[in-house]
Structures are given as structure tokens and as C-alpha cells.
Amino acid sequence: MKIEIIKGDITKIHADAIVNAANSSLLGGGGVDGAIHRAGGPKILEECRAIRNRQGKCKTGEAVMTTAGNLPAKYVIHTVGPVWNDDKEKGSKLLSDCYKHCLKLAEDLKVKIIAFPNISTGIYKFPKELAGEIAVNEVRKFQSDIIEKVIFVCFDEENEEIYKKLLKPFKHQ
Template sequence: MTSFEFPTGVLHLALGDIASWPARAVVNAANSRLAGGGGVDGAIHRAAGPRLPEACREIIAARGELKAGEAAITPGFDMSASFIIHAVGPIWHGGNSGEPEALARAYRSCFALCREHGIDTVAFPAISCGAYGYPVELAAPIALTELKRGVTQGDTREAWMVLYFPQAFETWLGMARQIL
């Protein structure tokens, strides 16, 4: 783990499993239907247990499918986290279809929910970097900038970027040392 301290809070980079991370909220890299899937999304759905799918269906029934850059919140159910913030990142189409803006909006939408619900610790995955194909070297600077903004604006006291693979952690850490 490596930490970057700011006057208003701390940003951590860590290697681990976000589905079991000890934060008040964990962010799920969700699809537009909040329907579960593979990777982080599947792991969080499995960890949260059988009540999560119904909560997600209720959100979709009330507001429709989420667009890239939007987020919704549910209880954490069987997870140690009190909340799950479901963020929809953009699918990578080469970078000329608004992907950078949508990715930044996804992180900002999560921080808006943190502010609204008084969430003081939140753990993020690398949104859109898995099945959605966003290149890590392009996503990391956007994500790190938004994570720093969320902490320095006081949206939360502590933000975590939790990476599952050691190589991903090293890549993000190298970029964080350049950006932060």
C-alpha cells in the first residue's frame, strides 16, 4: 500500500480484493443494467448476496438504465461495506467517442454519492479497465486526478484505489507518483 496525504484526506493505492475491502462504501464497475457480470461486478454481486439483484432491479425500474458516467447506490447487504456505489464507465471505442469525459464523470458521480450519504471511506476499482477495454495508461491519469479531486474537495476523507493484480498495482503506482 502507498498513501498520498492531502490537507483534507488521504488517497491510498493498494493491492487486494475490493469485494472484501474494509471501507464504508465500495465502488462496483457496473454495467448499465446493474445486472452483475464478470470481474469486479461479479465478485461484488457474489459478496453482497442474494438481496443485491432485487435492489438493482428496483433502481433500473425507477430510473432506467444508467448511462456511462452515472452511478447509483445500494446497501452493501452481506458485504462488510455499508454501501455499494455502482458506477458505469465507458466502453473503450478508441478514445474519440467521449470516453475520457465519461470516465471522469463516473468517478465524480461516485464522489457525489459519497457526499450525499456522508461516506467517509470509499474503495474504487479501475473502472472500465477490465471487460470494457479502457487502456490503463489512459484511464489511470483520469482516475487519479478525480480521486485526488474528491479527497481534496472533502467529498470523502479517505479514498482507496484497490487493484487486484500486482502488475496493475505497479502500473498505477508509477502513474500516481508522476501525477500526485
Template sequence: MQITVKDVVISVKEGDITAWQGEMIVNASNSGLYGGGGVDGAIHRAGGPRIAEECAVIRRKQGGILPGEAALTTAGQLSFRGIIHTVGPIWKGGTAGEAAVLSRCYKSSLDLACAHGVQSLAFPNISTGIYSFPKDLACKTALESVIQYIRGKNPAELPLRQIDFICFESDNARLYEAMLGTYS
């Protein structure tokens, strides 16, 4: 499933984000930028120790990153131009501004990608694993945040031409496909 918004193709794919073919990927990281479980651990394992070394430099300089923020490292042994690490919110029942923080994850990541002239970018399902963000609300927040971002940009400020949501689990892929279809 895919849609086009202002010449940017947005699509959903099921699979492993480390095997995706494109310029840059987003990592659902933790505030300390330590390789954890889920997609974060998979990216750190596939990319090798250089990613962890660069994350350590960020920690030394600024103490990590806060939820909603993003930082850029190289991709280590992966074939991407870089990895954007963003920290999603831990679900606390929806009363602690979690959706706004998740939305900032997408905006911060897109800002970094655009600042580096990235034309193709892939997102994982941020905060839906161990951080327990409800998958349907995370999907809605992700799609709305990305689409609003694209619509709000002047074409000269938007190098992106492809944004893929890479869903490791089939239930997330089906959810994203169904919701993306409502925007076409």
C-alpha cells in the same frame, strides 16, 4: 503508496475490493445493473441476492444508469454501508469522449459518497476489463479526477478522509503506485 490532498489520504492497494476494510465501495457496473463478470460479478456474488434485488428496483424506476452516472444500493451480505454502482465507458479508440465519461464516473461516485457522509471509499479499476479502456489512461483519468474533485471542494462539503484504489491485478497496482507518486 499514498499521498494526502487536503486531509484526504489517497492510497493504492492490491487485492479483492470485497475484502477491503472501510465504509463504502464502488462497483464497476453495466448500464442494466446486472451482475456481470470481473469486479461486478465478484461484488454481486459476495454480497448476495439483495444487491441484485435493489438493482432491479433501480432498473424499474429509471431503466438502469447511463455511462458516467452512479447509483447507490446497500451492500447485501458485505460489511459496507453501501455500494455505489457506476458505469464506465466502453473503449472505442478514444474518439468518443471516453476519458470524459470515465472522469464523470469518479465525480458521480464521489458526489454520492459525500452526500451520504462517507469517510472511507474504495474504487476498483473502472472500465479496464471487458470494456478495454487502456490501463494507463484509465489510471491517469482516475487519479486526476479524484484529486481535482478533492481540491475543488470546501472542507465542510468533504466528509471523505480516505480513498483507496483497490487493484485486483498486480500490473494495475504498480501502475497506480507509480502514477500516484507523481502527485506527491
């Protein structure tokens, strides 16, 4: 699986699936979540409401899928990252679960290219270095014959530099 880093806006990424750092309500919010809902249009919200009616809120670490509305992707995989509360062990496990569930769902959907934002590092205050380590580790250990490329879409330079540093040892593999 190829791994790429892009600094930019995840709503503009051409991929089979983009990941939304959602909140448990699935009804939109700030940051990446709000941007995806705004750019994707009302279809995403309509599908999120249907999911909520079927299963209730989305639990932290879990993932659900909608179509991508007006976005240049086929699917949006919504995952609820943990809010940082200084419990490194619990937070790390929940964030790991986000990546595992997203990748598994992407594989089930036959996704070849998936794009991830920096889950939980915005308003949820998860330490960026630790979040980056978890993201890279989970993607690197996920074995897939279907997913060909993972794109880490970094909103800011700080995250971009963290991911570049984390992926540097694997550059020539």
C-alpha cells in the same frame, strides 16, 4: 483526502462504500460486477432491480447506490464505465464522469472511506495507463470535507504499478 493503493479483492475491503464497475443493466455480470453481486448476496440485486424499475438502465458515466448486503461496507456505488472504442476524448470524459458522480454520491451519503476498482480496464478494454491518470486526477481535484480516504483497489500487479507511479509525485504532500 488520503489516497491509498491496495492490490486485492474489493469485496474484502472495509470501507463505508465500495464502487462497482457495473454494466448498464445493474443486474450483475463478470469481473468486479459479478464478484460484488456474488459476495454481497441477493439484497444487492434486489435493490438494483428496484432502481431499474424506477429509472431504467444506468447510463455510462452515471452512478447509483445500494446497500452492501453481506459485504464489509455500508454501500455499493454502482457506476457504468465506458467501453473503449478508440475515441479518447469521449471515453475520457465518460470515465471522468464515473469518478465525479461516485465521489459526489459518496459525499451525499457522508462516506468517509471509499474504495474504487480499476473501472473499465477489464472486459471494457480501456487503456490502463489512461484510466489510471483519469482516476487519480479526478480524485485529487475533488474537494471534500467529508471523504477522508480513497482506496484504489487494484486487482492485478500491472494496475498496482501504474497507480503507484501516478501517485509517486504526490507522496510527500
